[in-house]
Amino acid sequence: MMRDAPQGVELLAEARRVLIDTVLPQLNSDSRYQVLMVIRAITLAEREFEANAETEEILGEMLQQLVGSDATVPELTQLLSKRIRNGDFDVSDELYAFLRRAVAFKLKETNPSRVGEGLEGSPG
Amino acid sequence: MSGLEHCRDKLQSWLANVAAAEKVEIESVKPLTGGAIQENWRVECVIDGGPHSGRQGFVIRSDAASSVDSSLSRSEEFKILGVAHSAGVTVPEPLWLCEDMEVMGRVFYVMRLVEGIGLGPKIVKDSELGGNREALVEQLGRELARIHSIRPPHDELGFLRRPDNHPALEMIARLRQHLDTLGEDRPMLEWGLRWAELNLPPNPEITLVHQDFRTGNYLVDENGLTAILDWEFSGWGDPMSDLGWFCAKCWRFSRPDLEAGGIASRRIFYDAYEAGSGRSIDDQAVTFWEVIAHIRWGVIALQQAHRHLSGNQQSLELALSGRLLPELEFEVLNMTSPAAWRAA
Numbered sequence: 001m002m003r004d005a006p007q008g009v010e011l012l013a014e015a016r017r018v019l020i021d022t023v024l025p026q027l028n029s030d031s032r033y034q035v036l037m038v039i040r041a042i043t044l045a046e047r048e049f050e051a052n053a054e055t056e057e058i059l060g061e062m063l064q065q066l067v068g069s070d071a072t073v074p075e076l077t078q079l080l081s082k083r084i085r086n087g088d089f090d091v092s093d094e095l096y097a098f099l100r101r102a103v104a105f106k107l108k109e110t111n112p113s114r115v116g117e118g119l120e121g122s123p124g
Numbered sequence: 125m126s127g128l129e130h131c132r133d134k135l136q137s138w139l140a141n142v143a144a145a146e147k148v149e150i151e152s153v154k155p156l157t158g159g160a161i162q163e164n165w166r167v168e169c170v171i172d173g174g175p176h177s178g179r180q181g182f183v184i185r186s187d188a189a190s191s192v193d194s195s196l197s198r199s200e201e202f203k204i205l206g207v208a209h210s211a212g213v214t215v216p217e218p219l220w221l222c223e224d225m226e227v228m229g230r231v232f233y234v235m236r237l238v239e240g241i242g243l244g245p246k247i248v249k250d251s252e253l254g255g256n257r258e259a260l261v262e263q264l265g266r267e268l269a270r271i272h273s274i275r276p277p278h279d280e281l282g283f284l285r286r287p288d289n290h291p292a293l294e295m296i297a298r299l300r301q302h303l304d305t306l307g308e309d310r311p312m313l314e315w316g317l318r319w320a321e322l323n324l325p326p327n328p329e330i331t332l333v334h335q336d337f338r339t340g341n342y343l344v345d346e347n348g349l350t351a352i353l354d355w356e357f358s359g360w361g362d363p364m365s366d367l368g369w370f371c372a373k374c375w376r377f378s379r380p381d382l383e384a385g386g387i388a389s390r391r392i393f394y395d396a397y398e399a400g401s402g403r404s405i406d407d408q409a410v411t412f413w414e415v416i417a418h419i420r421w422g423v424i425a426l427q428q429a430h431r432h433l434s435g436n437q438q439s440l441e442l443a444l445s446g447r448l449l450p451e452l453e454f455e456v457l458n459m460t461s462p463a464a465w466r467a468a
Contacts, residue, residue, distance in 0.1 A: 037440045044447055077309045084314040085300065090322065091462045099312050099457055106450035114454065 009049040016042045047109040055105055062098045128153045128165060128184075131228045138227045139169065139234070142220040146173035156183065163187070166237060181237030183216060186230045195356040199223055200283055202233040204332075204355050207280050213270045214263075216351050240343025240350035247339055248377040248386035254344035261388035263349050264342070265396025268370070271352075272363040272401055274332035281332070284359050291361040292324050295416060302423045306430055312453035316419045319460040323468055325409035328362035335359065337366045338375040339385035364406055367397065368413025373455050374421050415459045422452040 006014070019039050027035060063076045071079070080089075089095040107115050128135065132150060139148040149170045156164040165184045171177050187198055196204070198221070205218040216235040223231050247253050254260040276286055287294050296317050303310060335357035343351045369375070371393070376386035384393035394405050429446030431437045 034440075037444060040444055041440060074309070077311060080311050081309040081314045084311055084318055087318065089315070090318065091465045093462050095311075095315070096457070096462050099315055099453075103312060103450055103454050103457060107454060110447050110450045114451065 009046055012042050012046045012049075016046070044109055047112075051105075051109060055101075059098075059102055059105060062101070066095060066098055127155055127163070128167075128228070134227045136169075138222060138224075139171075139220075142222075142234075143171055143176045144174035145171045145176065148172070167234075182219070182234050183237050184232050184234055186228060186232035196358065198231045198233055201355050201358075203280055203283070204358050205235070207274060207278065207332075208271060208352075208355070211270050211274055213267055214349055214352055215355075216353070238343055238351040240345050242340065242343045242353065244338070244340025244375070244386075245377045247344060248379050248382075252346065254387070255346060255348040258388045258392050260344065260348055261384045261393045262396040264370070264385070264387075265393045266400040267349070267352060268334075268337060268366055269397050269400030269403075271334055271337075272331040272366070272403070276330060276360050278332075286360050287330065290324055290327055291330070291365065292320065292412070292416065295365075295420070296320055299416075299419055299423050302427065306426055308426055310422070310426075310449075310453075312456055313419050313422055316415055316453075316456035316460055319465060320412065320416060320419075323412060323465070325362070325364065325406060325412050328364060328409070330360050331363045332358060333361035333363060333366050335361065335366065335369070337370050338372075339370075339377065339387060340375065362409070362413070363401075363403070364409035365413045365416070367394075367405065367410045369417045369420075371410065372414045372417035372421075374418055374452060411459070415456060418452045418455045418459075422449055422456075425449060425452070 016039055019035055019042075024032065024035055024039075060073055063073065063080065064070050067076045067079050067083070069076060069079065083089060084095070104115050136148045136150055139150075140146065149172070150167060151170060152166075152168045154166045156166055163186050167182045167184055168179070169182070170179050185198060185201075202218050202221045205215055208215050209217055216238045219234045219236060221231075221233040222228065225231070241247060241253055251257060274281075276284070278284075299313075300317060303313065334352070334355065336354050337352070341352070341354040342349060343353065370385050371383050371390055373380055376382060379386040382388055383390035397403075398405060425445040425448045428442045432439050432442035433446075
């Protein structure tokens with residue numbers, strides 16, 4: 001479906017700007033905390049829009065290879081979790097590399113400043 | 125009276141009775157923030173007659189509407205607070221417990237009001253708070269040593285269960301059970317739990333452990349520590365677990381470089397603890413418990429997010445807890461690489 005501009009992600013960015021520049025400076029500490037949480041929520045939603053679909057796909061493929069099945073991602077995640085608990089992946093470099101990439105993907109949305117810490121390369 | 129209006133008269137006559145006073149007049153009641161599990165009120169009153177005669181400030185602590193399992197009841201917490209107070213731990217003096225549901229409709233207890241600031245990020249950021257930072261951490265080390273001087277069996281703490289197995293194994297089982305109850309499939313946390321299972325520290329001596337001893341759960345004023353709070357998770361366990369929780373990166377807030385709770389160096393904290401307890405710290409055990417700390421905080425964050433997601437308690441703060449996981453999982457992975465695992 002075609003939408004009119006601006007797009008949702010642009011609207012979120014503008015809403016966040018208004019909160020930071022206009023609303024926040026006028027607030028007492030209690031309401032300030034509330035609005036800071038709203039800004040946090042908007043920021044997370046914005047970064048979800050910007051998330052790299054390609055990385056998500058690669059992660060899905062890695063997961064399929066690890067588990068050896070082409071089930072859905074939630075099913076694979078469940079299977080993998082069980083197998084880790086059972087000891088099937090003890091000291092596994094392959095699994096560890098996958099887990100680090102998967103964390104890096106999520107961290108890009110929640111705290112991008114930490115993604116640089118050797119996460120995407122080989123396990124450190 | 126902000127939540128206590130319905131029972132003001134009953135509360136006043138109950139207070140008069142336990143304080144051996146002729147009359148108690150409640151002047152103000154203010155809800156205190158920071159209790160997802162309990163509800164706390166700051167109560168100012170005027171007591172006429174008896175040993176507490178005069179203007180007094182108290183905190184009343186009761187169960188909240190939705191309580192979290194695996195935490196103590198208010199009457200158990202009251203008893204632990206009493207034991208800690210007698211052992212010389214800096215806690216608000218517990219005064220009276222009320223188990224008569226006629227008074228407030230819930231069990232509650234009264235403790236002496238202690239002034240201070242508790243918010244973790246603020247304490248870490250504002251170095252004017254808490255007096256000299258090194259002295260503050262030294263005191264926290266000595267306080268923890270005093271808590272760990274309380275050992276089973278203990279006449280007043282008979283309600284606390286002694287661990288049947290290694291306390292770490294019990295913790296691992298409990299965390300897995302919580303994940304299963306939530307229906308959460310978390311490969312990173314499972315990896316950390318499996319690492320923990322295969323890298324247990326030696327069997328510890330068992331002491332009282334606070335289990336939530338961290339920056340954010342004690343009060344400071346401009347001179348230093350005024351009270352250690354939030355005893356609802358305490359029980360018998362491995363004393364090294366409290367050191368791991370206190371030093372875990374997730375509780376250092378904006379100062380990850382200050383390894384003792386974002387306040388000062390780990391060495392200062394350890395030295396004070398060792399001097400106070402006469403016990404040597406097992407570095408590897410503390411590191412082990414730091415891994416567990418991030419997993420445990422991750423599981424609690426998931427529980428908080430679920431309280432919002434289930435519709436039981438709509439809250440943006442609880443909702444955002446769900447997005448704390450990546451950083452916690454990141455720390456777990458950093459501490460449990462296959463290389464480190466092989467070297468152990």
